[in-house]
Amino acid sequence: MSFLSVSKRLIIITVFMLGIVAVIGCATTDSDPMATRLAAMSDEELISYYHGINDRLKEIQQGTRDADRQGTVTEQDQLAKMPYIxxxxxxxxxxxxxxxxxxxSRRNLKP
Known part of the structure; x- marks a missing residue:
């Protein structure tokens, strides 16, 4: 009888400890990988990344203007094709x- 109670206690303690480890592991995991990625970039990489985003936005804007000028009407799902929603x-x-x-701005850099 005492053997069963000891094994039950060990199981309960093990489950409890695993629960604590899981909670601590989740609490220490960075919930924002983008912030970590940006913080790890050098100043030059960050400026280049900013310019790359701007260039892609300009391409999207130009494509939208071209489609409007041509009167292009897509037959498929309109909302899925609209880039600014x-x-x-x-x-x-x-x-x-x-x-x-x-x-x-945090690093006092200007693109």
Whole structure:
């Protein structure tokens, strides 16, 4: 009888310890990998990344203007093709550009 109670205690203690390790592991994991990535970039890399985002946004804007000028009407899902809606490529790039801009300001850099 005492053997069973000892093994039950060991199981309970083991499960409890694994739970604590899991909670500590999750608490120490960086929940924002973008911030870690930006902080790890050198000044030159960060400025280059900012310019790359701007260049892609200009390409998207030019493509949108060209499609408007040509009167292009796509037959497929209109919302999925619009780059500036929430979740679209341009929207995501603008969010990234804002974060990069804040990191540049934090480092006192101008693109």
């Amino acid at each position: 929430i979740g679209g490529e341009a929207w995501a790039l603008e969010q990234k550009r804002e974060r990069v801009s804040r990191e540049l």
